[in-house]
Amino acid sequence: MNILEEGIGELLQPPDIDAFREWNRKKNKSLTDKRMTEAEAVRRYIHSGDYIGTELYGSVRCPMSIVNEIVRQDIKNLRVVGQGVYETDILLAAGLVKEMDFTYIGLELYGISHVIRREIDSGRLGKIVEWSNGSLVWRFKAAAMGVPFIPVRSMLGTDTFKYSSAKLVECPYTGVPIALVPALILDVGIIHVHRADQYGNCQIDGISGFAYELSRASKTLIVSAEEIIPTAEIRRHPDRTIIPYYLVDAVVHAPYGSHPGEMCYLYERDEPHIQHWAEVSKTPEATQEYLDTYIYDIEDHQEYLALIGEERLKYLQDIVPDRG
Amino acid sequence: MNILEEGIGELLQPPDIDAFREWNRKKNKSLTDKRMTEAEAVRRYIHSGDYIGTELYGSVRCPMSIVNEIVRQDIKNLRVVGQGVYETDILLAAGLVKEMDFTYIGLELYGISHVIRREIDSGRLGKIVEWSNGSLVWRFKAAAMGVPFIPVRSMLGTDTFKYSSAKLVECPYTGVPIALVPALILDVGIIHVHRADQYGNCQIDGISGFAYELSRASKTLIVSAEEIIPTAEIRRHPDRTIIPYYLVDAVVHAPYGSHPGEMCYLYERDEPHIQHWAEVSKTPEATQEYLDTYIYDIEDHQEYLALIGEERLKYLQDIVPDRG
Amino acid sequence: MIEINYNPNEMLICTASRLMSDNSTAFIGTGIPMLAASLAQKMHAPNLMTIFEFGGMGAILDDLPVAVGGRRSFHKALSALGILDVIEMAGRGFIEYGFLGGAQIDPYGNLNSTVIGDFYKPKVRLPGSGGGNDVGSHCWQTIAIMRHDKRRFIEKLDFMTTPGYLSGPGAREAAGLPPGTGPFRVVTNLALLGYHPESKRMMLLATQPGVSVEQVLENTGFELLLADEIIENPQPSAQELRILREEVDKEKFYI
């Protein structure tokens, strides 16, 4: 294939589809009870140096109970695909991120991330490769399809292309230049869902963000769920199973697992909490204090919820409006 | 792009994404009542020489009321993407098909199509280009993405590749040979769904086959629906809208619109009717008689249902089992 | 020994069924594979994960599917999305077995389901690839189910629809097909066949009960390799036959 131009960004995770196929072949296809605690899921499946991705969109459906556990277990040198908000900020703040495929890190209406600059300056965050959101979801899609690349018309002509590892080729059908982006295979994907059964068959309500593609681009998949439901319920509505069991390695029961983010139809964003993070993350000291209070000094997600308090959680449920 | 090998099949519909974009830009984005009869939908939107596709899988969720109307209006020289069963057989039997992108035409457990051989021998079906089901859905997907081609690992090394219009290139990331297939843009797509509102927002229960991709690969989309529901109901469950209104040009109310095929959770296949077609389609005379009885001598879908009979239709509903 | 009456079709279904192991993923095409999968679920493989082309995954085959997209193909299923999800699942290496049919098969397990005769002036126009080529390209091990005669087992196909080992060892990989994939078994009314690990040519492993090796050779239109030891497949058990007749195909679609 005749390459007209290439991005100078490093290929952090090579698109080795054949190795991915071999891995998937060996995955357990039986209906096995995969329920475990956050602590066990993270200990078993996430290791120093792993390339991971958390699935979410803004502060919505964030797998926070898992992210907090990663911080608690202090798993370092993570390589992270970064379409992230609060949860990626937390990983960065804890000094756990070494390399990133990057598209957006910020705090939405509260503006830029304060911790990322500190991590770049410290040298801990050593490599950043640029992409757009569309390019990333297409990279996941290529992995999901089992092909090493996919053509896109994003990034063309920009520095986003230049600092990516995309390639520019001439379309053999139309003759126009088009970008190719490499399949992105994650060592570990982390997704929070509304409901799952014990085997990992998952349902999501409302928009699904990156869930379909990221779940299928992950070698290992950790799912946390607001509710564990019987498999008979899954079988009554198989068209709701966006993530089937065979993709999943761990199922963690995590009510309010997205807090302080929202979970549509269940509870709203904890706006003051997110604002608080936006504020304290400005200084290393206040950041450390936040991490101590909400993660390091806490045993597990149950204790976290106790700290937030029943009343607050109840309030976040109560303000969910009707569907219409 | 360095091409190692090319299929000799003609490109029946060029992957002109930019023209597709211009077309879509001009499509009506307002919430307009698009309900109309089969007769009006077909008269307005399907023309001699058009490249069309009916979405279905086996004799399931076939848009039969629309297909029958195409036959009744005798719209000739159709170019058809052929993953089809009974409904494509009917179009072929009526002598309306000139060219095909082909993957499967047959009668499932009743074996091969009898009419296709007659259409090839007569010279009416002049061109057949080969594909696999996977390649076709990926071709739709490329159109849906707005890119002129997509890589696939199907068809490699076979005559299916040779008689397609795929191209073989070397993957610029891994160095292995990989097939590229061109985006497939339909002039008209035809889909039967469980429910739609007056604007064309559609819901499908159970498996969705090609619906997502084909609807997004069509310049014009005719939807028939078992039931017309209020838009408020769509807005209560927006995550069920597999086909949003802006893709749709015509909404046809068609209860039992898939007969003699099935519609999951609503009614079962009319097995004797399909068997009957498998039998009569063996000879031109009996075929003609069938077309007369069920299409030409009939005014519209209401009359068709009257001919099938209330009792029979009720029976096909009654034998639908519980979801479990 | 009790004499058991059964027809060759029933024997074929039982042989195919026995190849379906519990907790494995298997792509099920129209016809015999559906019967075999249903029988396997009711016999030895309750958690056989059936995958049907248009989206059904993990169905419980209470009623025999008659179409790969019918509601029986996702009855009480674990997941029911679209064809792209299934094809992608195969593309990522998640489907172990692919059950396929065809009108012709060659010594390397390549299949023809497109035309008999010339492509442009066919004697018979067959149904075409459908998902066949995708299954043969992406599943780890494909199992062909065929009627066994000289017109079907031929040296050179009229059209190669679905890849087996193509022209022999290394040819799949050279063509770009995923390494480690390829034909595994052929199940016929006369025999169970496999492939020689080096030459990738078809090899007789077992005969169906009462069928001789000579009969198999006579009905094969190319030189067939012979395994060192050729066994005779066990007859269908009384239980297999009862389940097949009374539970699997109770509507008598096939048998």
Place this chain on the structure above:
Amino acid sequence: MIEINYNPNEMLICTASRLMSDNSTAFIGTGIPMLAASLAQKMHAPNLMTIFEFGGMGAILDDLPVAVGGRRSFHKALSALGILDVIEMAGRGFIEYGFLGGAQIDPYGNLNSTVIGDFYKPKVRLPGSGGGNDVGSHCWQTIAIMRHDKRRFIEKLDFMTTPGYLSGPGAREAAGLPPGTGPFRVVTNLALLGYHPESKRMMLLATQPGVSVEQVLENTGFELLLADEIIENPQPSAQELRILREEVDKEKFYI
């Protein structure tokens, strides 16, 4: 004439809102575009089809979205699938307007939202492209919403995150971007700007009420073209302000 009190932010929102036409499709980013879209729906464009990046399409903006994936972005929506559906919709040419922000803009409407300073040793690390590059690549007409000053309106970007007209006429097409797409308007606290049809350079179309052309030029770090007739935008109407304050941002997130 009644004197109406409003702040520059409110003026900015009203100006952006007036650009959103009824029955058009518009990609809505975080912040000002959300306020403008909500105001437009309640004023002149009840059927403005808002598209939010992570799947929400056709929402009724009863409550102001604060995040592009929050439930308010698909409240009573017509469709709520995933990000791929939205990006593909833009890719197929279905999205007319794309509302974007950025830290820097150049004369050709190219935007920087990645870094200030050197890429490897940034002075400020900004949030990055997110969906910005995709919107700038695929939507027919992009509208940038910016604060207007010399550090933001500059001749040469530190980093080109999102394509405007790149290096000028024909450059988008040469790069492979879809023909006919590109920057349309820039809305700032000082002015409304467009692009010269031939040279594709930024051009002053209107000033915000009470702002002089000189003020705009002084706050622009590159040579700005002037339209033949430069009008002054109308002030926010009392109705616009009331709706904006009492209905759109009733929780006072932004104003």
